[in-house]
Amino acid sequence: MYIYDDIDQRMVDERVAQFRDQTRRFLDGKLSEDEFRALRLRNGLYIQRYAPMLRIAIPYGLLSSRQLRKLAEIARRYDRGYGHFSTRQNLQLNWPKLEEVPEILAELATVQMHAIQTSGNCVRNVTTDHFAGIAPDEIFDSFVWCELIRQWSTFNAEFSYLPRKFKIAVNGALNDRAATYVHDIGLHAVERDGETGFKVIVGGGLGRTPLVGQVIREFLPWQHLLTYLDAILRVYNRFGRRDNIHKARIKILLKEWGLPRFQEAVEAEWTHLKGGPATLQAEDIERVETRFTRPVYEKPDPRPVPYSSPAFDAWRKRNVHPHKVAGYCAVTLSLKKTGVPPGDVTSEQMEAIARLTELYSFGELRVSHEQNLILADVRQDELPDLWREAKALGLATPNVGLLTNIIACPGGDFCALANAKSIPVAQAIQERFGDLDYLHDIGEIDINISGCMNACGHHHVGHIGILGVDKHGEEWYQVEIGGNQGEVRPGVKAGLGKVLGPSFARVEVPDVVEKLIECYLERRDSDAERFIDVVHRLGVEPFKEKVYANAHQRPAGRSREPAVA
Amino acid sequence: MPMLIKGRQVVAENPPSPEAAVLRIEPTDDPAAFADRLAGAARVEVHFPKFGDGRGFSLGRLLRERYGYNGELRAVGHLTRDHLLYLERCGFDAFELRAGEDASEALAGFEVFSARYQR
Numbered sequence: 204m205y206i207y208d209d210i211d212q213r214m215v216d217e218r219v220a221q222f223r224d225q226t227r228r229f230l231d232g233k234l235s236e237d238e239f240r241a242l243r244l245r246n247g248l249y250i251q252r253y254a255p256m257l258r259i260a261i262p263y264g265l266l267s268s269r270q271l272r273k274l275a276e277i278a279r280r281y282d283r284g285y286g287h288f289s290t291r292q293n294l295q296l297n298w299p300k301l302e303e304v305p306e307i308l309a310e311l312a313t314v315q316m317h318a319i320q321t322s323g324n325c326v327r328n329v330t331t332d333h334f335a336g337i338a339p340d341e342i343f344d345s346f347v348w349c350e351l352i353r354q355w356s357t358f359n360a361e362f363s364y365l366p367r368k369f370k371i372a373v374n375g376a377l378n379d380r381a382a383t384y385v386h387d388i389g390l391h392a393v394e395r396d397g398e399t400g401f402k403v404i405v406g407g408g409l410g411r412t413p414l415v416g417q418v419i420r421e422f423l424p425w426q427h428l429l430t431y432l433d434a435i436l437r438v439y440n441r442f443g444r445r446d447n448i449h450k451a452r453i454k455i456l457l458k459e460w461g462l463p464r465f466q467e468a469v470e471a472e473w474t475h476l477k478g479g480p481a482t483l484q485a486e487d488i489e490r491v492e493t494r495f496t497r498p499v500y501e502k503p504d505p506r507p508v509p510y511s512s513p514a515f516d517a518w519r520k521r522n523v524h525p526h527k528v529a530g531y532c533a534v535t536l537s538l539k540k541t542g543v544p545p546g547d548v549t550s551e552q553m554e555a556i557a558r559l560t561e562l563y564s565f566g567e568l569r570v571s572h573e574q575n576l577i578l579a580d581v582r583q584d585e586l587p588d589l590w591r592e593a594k595a596l597g598l599a600t601p602n603v604g605l606l607t608n609i610i611a612c613p614g615g616d617f618c619a620l621a622n623a624k625s626i627p628v629a630q631a632i633q634e635r636f637g638d639l640d641y642l643h644d645i646g647e648i649d650i651n652i653s654g655c656m657n658a659c660g661h662h663h664v665g666h667i668g669i670l671g672v673d674k675h676g677e678e679w680y681q682v683e684i685g686g687n688q689g690e691v692r693p694g695v696k697a698g699l700g701k702v703l704g705p706s707f708a709r710v711e712v713p714d715v716v717e718k719l720i721e722c723y724l725e726r727r728d729s730d731a732e733r734f735i736d737v738v739h740r741l742g743v744e745p746f747k748e749k750v751y752a753n754a755h756q757r758p759a760g761r762s763r764e765p766a767v768a
Numbered sequence: 769m770p771m772l773i774k775g776r777q778v779v780a781e782n783p784p785s786p787e788a789a790v791l792r793i794e795p796t797d798d799p800a801a802f803a804d805r806l807a808g809a810a811r812v813e814v815h816f817p818k819f820g821d822g823r824g825f826s827l828g829r830l831l832r833e834r835y836g837y838n839g840e841l842r843a844v845g846h847l848t849r850d851h852l853l854y855l856e857r858c859g860f861d862a863f864e865l866r867a868g869e870d871a872s873e874a875l876a877g878f879e880v881f882s883a884r885y886q887r
Contacts, residue, residue, distance in 0.1 A: 241820045
């Protein structure tokens with residue numbers, strides 16, 4: 204965990220006071236709706252379909268048991284006793300009261316938490332690989348760099364009123380588990396001739412204009428990280444479009460200018476900033492590094508634990524991950540149990556999870572962008588005990604990487620932007636694929652669902668992506684396949700899915716998924732060839748044929764669901 | 769009436785003499801185009817046309833840090849006390865806030881944060 208120093212604490216405390224004052228001025232009529240909107244959003248507060256929604260920051264997904272207990276308490280006291288972990292490693296409360304939000308922020312500040320810049324047109328919560336610091340394929344630990352970026356971006360005077368939101372992801376390992384190619388800026392760890400640095404990727408993003416990012420710099424030595432970010436942000440702040448909200452992301456500027464012109468503008472800006480006051484020194488890194496608590500590992504027996512049962516083995520196969528320290532592993536607590544909205548946790552579960560982290564993983568956990576929770580430092584010989592406890596809490600669904608580990612946004616059940624619901628679609632698919640042996644036979648596949656084209660459920664990078672669309676006030680679903688968020692095979696970078704064809708009614712979606720899976724199973728050349736590999740090898744055509752075959756035989760008045768169920 | 773703040777004080781201003789050179793910079797302007805006129809300017813105004821339009825923050829820094837302007841740099845437009853500290857950090861030393869700001873409260877905008885992360 205990063206432990207706040209006096210300045211960190213003062214900043215969040217002062218932020219609470221500032222927002223309390225802004226809320227009061229709004230309620231007194233001294234700030235207009237529009238002005239308050241811009242101010243409340245940068246404190247994570249949305250006005251939603253049924254109530255406000257508060258998005259609490261979990262910087263780079265790292266959380267202590269103490270913080271989780273506080274979140275449980277807040278959810279119980281100010282909300283309806285549950286929270287929703289989002290794809291940006293944040294926690295959302297769906298039913299807070301506007302007048303009570305300053306109180307909630309004050310409660311958060313007591314455990315070194317906040318909702319700073321979790322929304323609004325500013326630099327958002329920086330995200331990273333959920334196995335940072337423990338992955339066997341790690342190049343360097345991304346947490347320190349994430350924290351430096353958090354500090355640089357927090358209340359950054361120049362970049363607080365950007366054309367649009369701005370998302371940065373850092374990946375410290377060989378495999379990209381942070382979806383860096385679909386962020387405004389993606390940073391990849393690189394070691395070159397013994398020197399530490401970053402590959403810099405710009406202009407990726409999902410939303411209504413999905414684009415894969417482009418490499419603007421192959422190697423940026425670490426000292427220059429912040430001055431280079433300043434240069435990119437300054438070019439974006441000055442020249443990014445502000446006339447149309449849908450064309451305001453940096454990806455559109457990059458697309459309109461083309462990489463060479465954009466790159467030239469950034470490099471020209473950087474020549475003035477390079478070596479300036481924001482240049483990082485070894486002391487800066489050390490100052491942040493020393494504020495991170497690190498686990499003190501024991502020397503457990505490195506041999507696999509002798510315990511075995513079919514259920515335990517299935518869980519170990521899917522939910523237990525390698526660790527760079529012998530005798531340790533990382534464990535995913537699945538928030539994807541069938542019948543529960545993906546990413547939702549109750550206060551009781553939060554408290555139970557806090558206890559598990561204290562017993563089994565140094566009192567810390569991570570939130571993954573797949574909306575699961577991860578205990579990163581578990582002794583292998585304690586796996587059977589942890590499994591029994593997690594199972595009793597309904598958190599041991601052995602489905603990580605499998606079809607039922609669906610990513611979904613809150614959708615039309617909660618969100619004012621949504622065209623369609625996401626959660627019932629996720630549940631219908633999970634119910635259809637209830638047989639565990641079949642799931643394991645299908646193997647690795649990501650299904651991502653978004654309730655609208657803002658793409659909070661990352662549907663463009665799902666192997667199967669499902670998008671809710673509005674047709675004359677009715678909910679329909681477009682299906683795409685072949686997207687992937689990281690490197691699926693060496694050399695195959697993140698890619699966007701292709702739309703299969705006309706959209707479907709909600710009740711049809713599980714059938715469509717089933718047909719896609721049948722098509723894959725018929726055509727894979729071995730168990731080792733995954734769904735995504737087959738789509739890459741054969742293209743979308745065979746899948747399209749399978750799904751739309753017999754479509755003409757459908758009765759004319761095909762089943763439709765009303766927009767509001 | 770917009771409220772003018774200078775030297776962290778609310779001030780009243782007499783209209784400038786007609787010959788005083790006031791440069792006004794719009795968000796789309798290139799500050800380099802003003803570089804040779806900065807030295808003779810009585811003041812430079814940077815316009816913030818909307819509450820959320822942050823281009824002027826970059827322009828302020830550029831005028832100070834790159835073009836070496838050290839006279840009065842005034843932020844004008846749709847600004848409230850919520851912008852004051854950030855504007856000051858970007859080099860502004862005069863601020864015209866939108867009408868309706870409470871003069872007794874507005875100056876607190878400079879004191880919101882007692883520290884900063886950026887250098």
